[in-house]
Amino acid sequence: MTYRNWRILTSVVFVCMICAIQAHRTRGLGDIGFAIDMIEQNYVELVDRRQLYKAAMSGIGNSLDPFSSYIPAEQFRAFQVQLSQEFGGLGIVIEPPRERGRLRIVNTIYGSPAAKAGILPGDQIDSIDGQTVVGMDVQDASRRLRGKPGTSVQLTVLRADVADPLSMTIERAVIETESVTGDHRNTDGSWEFMMQADPSIAYIRVEIFGEKTTAELSKALRNVREKAKGLILDLRDNSGGLLPTATDLCDMFLDEGTIVSTVGRFGVTESTRKANLGVEIPMSVAMIVLINHESASASEVTAGCLQDLHRATIIGERSFGKGSVQNVVQVEGGNAALRLTSAHYYPPSGRNIHRPKDAKETDTWGVQPDEGMSVEFTDDQKQKAFERLRRRSNAFDTSSERTLASDEAGTPPDPSIVDDLQLAKAVEVLQEKINTQ
Helix, strand or coil: CCHHHHHHHHHHHHHHHHHHHHHHHHHHHHHHHHHHHHHHHHCCCCCCHHHHHHHHHHHHHHCCCCCCEEECHHHHHHHHHHHHCEEEECCEEEECCCCCCCEEEEEECCCCHHHHCCCCCCCEEEEECCEECCCCCHHHHHHHHCCCCCCEEEEEEECCCCCCCEEEEEECEEEECCCEECCEECCCCCEECECCCCCCEEEEEECCECCCHHHHHHHHHHHHCCCCCEEEEECCCCCCECHHHHHHHHHCCCCCCEEEEEECHHHCEEEEEECCCCCCCCCCCEEEEEECCCCCCHHHHHHHHHHHCCCCEEEECCCCCCCEEEEEEEEHHHCEEEEEEEEEEECCCCCCCCCCCCCCCCCCCCCCCCCCCECCCCHHHHHHHHHHHHHHCCCCCCCHHHCCCCCCCCCCCCHHHHHCHHHHHHHHHHHHHHHHC
């Protein structure tokens, strides 16, 4: 056999081996396609092939763990919007209907088309572009409300103290959502980060760890670093977001130490993020982090790191217990995605954050408040705290709680703080720390 023929034969064998390996790996995919074909052609009722595909993809994701999933096209855009903090719409926050009733508006984003049109928290949407919302789910309603900036949507709104429905046509605009908020909003729309309850304490709430959060938080810290003797970082109800954003946030408060480590398959450490020298606010400023049962993922990275490195005291409730990292892999030409758990993260101490599905309350998981700092909420107490936050985000709230002056009897300048027991506890602890410095 000549050398040339030997090279050709070797190449053919190599290609055949690659094809055989690929065929073995994709054999199951062929069976899935075959099953979809058979169902589409022979099932007793007509079925949508696209729906069968989505069901197969969802089944793959759901078979892994609670945080791995298939994100179909109609949900993927909303997923991207949440992290990018920008979308075309009206600027309203709605809550699910009660007993298949109308959609209630929880809040309006300051300066948004909805706010300028006079829509108020508590209003109920009766129809969108002439179609009733009764029986419509939140996802469908949100999809109808959002759209290309410059286009319009017609709403019929019911208001408690107005007899007739209000009809209004609102033009959509680019809505930039805030991820960092403060103690209360000023009349010019800016946030005041120094607390009304105690002007020596700064209050910063992080709603989500998005693409703009790092810049927003850095700006807020620059605003308070010359004034604050204490700082409250509120991560309650923050379900997470981008891991790099969480590590950047921790780095603003630390100048040394490990922030977080990620461990992948077979227990191999994939990455370790360490703090860089320099901080956004002096280390001498006492710090509290507020968490609750809904604080998850990137929130737990932040709280766990700052607790382990003794930079902050943790107050509130045990966190959710999501200690896993997800990669988002785009499919279908970038219109949908698979969210896959690729690693687990560990705070500086190496303790376990992740809550297994069969975990007991006595097991180690999540981030626990520091000793003596647990403040549990009932549902009613949590609702009161939420309503307080909502009212104080309204720059034009004229209720007595927004009046800064104290009376002669020494009434606290912010009586509404009693509606949030966890926040009140944080203020009390910080005042003790400040007074002993």
